[in-house]
Amino acid sequence: MADPRETELVLDPKYDGAGLITAVVTTRDGALLMVAHMNAEALAATQASGEATFWSRSRARLWKKGETSGNVLRVVEMRIDCDQDALWIIADPAGPACHTGAASCFYRRVDGDRLQAIG
Numbered sequence: 001m002a003d004p005r006e007t008e009l010v011l012d013p014k015y016d017g018a019g020l021i022t023a024v025v026t027t028r029d030g031a032l033l034m035v036a037h038m039n040a041e042a043l044a045a046t047q048a049s050g051e052a053t054f055w056s057r058s059r060a061r062l063w064k065k066g067e068t069s070g071n072v073l074r075v076v077e078m079r080i081d082c083d084q085d086a087l088w089i090i091a092d093p094a095g096p097a098c099h100t101g102a103a104s105c106f107y108r109r110v111d112g113d114r115l116q117a118i119g
Helices: 040-049
Strands: 019-024 033-038 053-056 059-064 073-080 086-093 106-113 114-117
Touching: 033 040, 033 053, 040 053, 040 059, 040 073, 059 073
Parallel strands: 019 086
Antiparallel strands: 019 033, 053 059, 073 086, 106 114
């Protein structure tokens, strides 16, 4: 029998043991900005405000992207994967997505055991 999460049209996130799901953030044109985690409270805050809010594992608290820098991520659309354990957030960034000032958190390419700056 099919899992209702995979067939029904009801949002029912499948959080992991820590109460988190993975959130992948891209721009409208598909550029990868960042990967973070959300708990139920972060997801609800994102839906309510229209701006991406995550769960910071290192700070053990909610974290609204851009809360100190002003570089918020305005949510255009959210999609959930087939078994509802990962979100894809399509967003309009109000500035660099990375705390380093890079447009994306993925600003280095792996080249063997070295990293190469890109873009």
